Amino acid sequence: MSLRFYAGKQILQQGESILLDEGESHHLLKVMRLHAGADIRVFTQGFEHQATVVGREGHQARVAVGEQCHGTAASLAVGVTAAIPWIRGGKTEVVVQKLTELGITTIVIYHAVREVVKADSSKLERLQRTAIEACKQCERADVPELLLADTAAHAVRLAEIPTSQCFLLHERSNANLLSTAIKHEMDSGRTFRTIAFMSGPEGGFHPSEVETLRNIATSVSLGPRILRAETAPVVAAAIVLSAFGEM
Amino acid sequence: MSLRFYAGKQILQQGESILLDEGESHHLLKVMRLHAGADIRVFTQGFEHQATVVGREGHQARVAVGEQCHGTAASLAVGVTAAIPWIRGGKTEVVVQKLTELGITTIVIYHAVREVVKADSSKLERLQRTAIEACKQCERADVPELLLADTAAHAVRLAEIPTSQCFLLHERSNANLLSTAIKHEMDSGRTFRTIAFMSGPEGGFHPSEVETLRNIATSVSLGPRILRAETAPVVAAAIVLSAFGEM
Numbered sequence: 001m002s003l004r005f006y007a008g009k010q011i012l013q014q015g016e017s018i019l020l021d022e023g024e025s026h027h028l029l030k031v032m033r034l035h036a037g038a039d040i041r042v043f044t045q046g047f048e049h050q051a052t053v054v055g056r057e058g059h060q061a062r063v064a065v066g067e068q069c070h071g072t073a074a075s076l077a078v079g080v081t082a083a084i085p086w087i088r089g090g091k092t093e094v095v096v097q098k099l100t101e102l103g104i105t106t107i108v109i110y111h112a113v114r115e116v117v118k119a120d121s122s123k124l125e126r127l128q129r130t131a132i133e134a135c136k137q138c139e140r141a142d143v144p145e146l147l148l149a150d151t152a153a154h155a156v157r158l159a160e161i162p163t164s165q166c167f168l169l170h171e172r173s174n175a176n177l178l179s180t181a182i183k184h185e186m187d188s189g190r191t192f193r194t195i196a197f198m199s200g201p202e203g204g205f206h207p208s209e210v211e212t213l214r215n216i217a218t219s220v221s222l223g224p225r226i227l228r229a230e231t232a233p234v235v236a237a238a239i240v241l242s243a244f245g246e247m
Numbered sequence: 248m249s250l251r252f253y254a255g256k257q258i259l260q261q262g263e264s265i266l267l268d269e270g271e272s273h274h275l276l277k278v279m280r281l282h283a284g285a286d287i288r289v290f291t292q293g294f295e296h297q298a299t300v301v302g303r304e305g306h307q308a309r310v311a312v313g314e315q316c317h318g319t320a321a322s323l324a325v326g327v328t329a330a331i332p333w334i335r336g337g338k339t340e341v342v343v344q345k346l347t348e349l350g351i352t353t354i355v356i357y358h359a360v361r362e363v364v365k366a367d368s369s370k371l372e373r374l375q376r377t378a379i380e381a382c383k384q385c386e387r388a389d390v391p392e393l394l395l396a397d398t399a400a401h402a403v404r405l406a407e408i409p410t411s412q413c414f415l416l417h418e419r420s421n422a423n424l425l426s427t428a429i430k431h432e433m434d435s436g437r438t439f440r441t442i443a444f445m446s447g448p449e450g451g452f453h454p455s456e457v458e459t460l461r462n463i464a465t466s467v468s469l470g471p472r473i474l475r476a477e478t479a480p481v482v483a484a485a486i487v488l489s490a491f492g493e494m
Contacts, residue, residue, distance in 0.1 A: 101472060225350055235481070
């Protein structure tokens with residue numbers, strides 16, 4: 001399979017030529033050392049095309065867009081939003097990478113009360129780069145949307161999901177298991193447009209967060225073992241996606 | 248909740264006193280700086296007891312074993328064996344940590360044909376330490392068994408699982424999804440003693456491995472996206488455990 005490059009948020013037309021951004025151009029020209037005539041693929045938000053390298057213009061690579069092809073990994077039938085806290089030690093980046101690989105549609109990163117890491121806008125840029133790299137690696141053509149939220153409650157409001165389809169991963173709770181809660185909701189006959197889940201920080205949700213979220217999300221459990229902050233969202237994503245027949 | 252320490256593979260009796268090994272003693276005496284009289288918990292293979300620090304003897308901590316208590320995370324009702332390849336960049340360790348958190352019973356690490364990392368016995372010791380640390384963190388009392396296998400086929404033979412309950416995570420295959428295959432097997436009425444899955448290395452299984460494994464394992468897919476070598480086993484574990492009502 002040809003190497004794949006991200007063409008940004010634009011509509012691709014067969015026959016036109018486009019410039020890749022500097023990050024992608026660096027990967028194409030310097031890392032992979034491709035020259036004019038090389039066959040590649042380019043993808044935008046869910047669409048993928050055959051393409052050919054035309055040459056370089058300054059630091060950028062120009063490519064000719066060819067026929068549209070099916071990305072090997074189509075978008076999910078139901079949108080899945082994951083709300084995760086900032087986690088220290090580069091773990092936010094690892095979680096964004098994994099959630100992208102799994103196919104998650106939207107990732108909201110929020111500031112938890114028990115947060116132990118400070119975020120800045122350069123981190124968001126790096127995370128966007130991480131998501132693009134993961135799309136290239138896993139053959140996904142739709143880059144997940146990354147959003148920032150001030151608080152856990154703000155993250156839920158951003159997601160705009162009905163309470164019964166927005167699951168709060170609440171450790172040490174006696175709530176239903178996530179898999180049981182999803183099955184229950186699927187059996188209710190209510191339709192899903194988007195499903196969401198929210199994981200907590202190291203040390204868990206603060207009682208004030210649980211109190212606020214009680215009325216806008218459904219508490220669920222991932223079982224008796226205490227999962228790390230970076231493990232829980234990946235596990236929840238796998239459970240949600242398998243419930244929807246995606247894996 | 249009291250700090251938890253691993254007491255090795257011994258049977259604990261209320262009223263006796265035991266020495267912790269050097270690793271655990273270091274954690275108790277040097278890292279946590281506990282003194283005589285401190286309340287802790289000790290756990291062995293699935294059992295957990297209240298305990299009190301008695302004092303130090305050389306580099307080791309002596310503790311008095313008290314009443315047995317329920318570990319918060321009981322062992323799985325069905326044993327789950329995960330067979331994983333050695334993965335470079337310390338990723339084998341990350342996978343062992345995550346699989347332990349999730350509750351996997353046995354982890355078999357095998358040499359893949361497309362292996363890019365060399366294993367030695369010191370790595371096994373470090374992985375055992377990783378599993379113990381993960382048990383302490385996730386409140387699990389039964390440390391998973393770690394086994395080494397020469398080849399993928401050897402790993403399957405070690406696991407001693409019926410072909411229909413031993414799942415090969417075969418990327419880019421047209422096989423059933425893992426979740427579908429498990430459901431199918433559960434609906435068959437056959438009983439499960441242990442279920443197993445095997446993930447492949449970076450670059451995927453070699454055709455010769457797929458050929459050999461064809462008759463001793465059932466090929467399944469994790470969907471259209473290509474998961475990294477360190478992501479697939481964690482995702483598979485989550486799917487298997489949720490199918491068995493564990494998460």
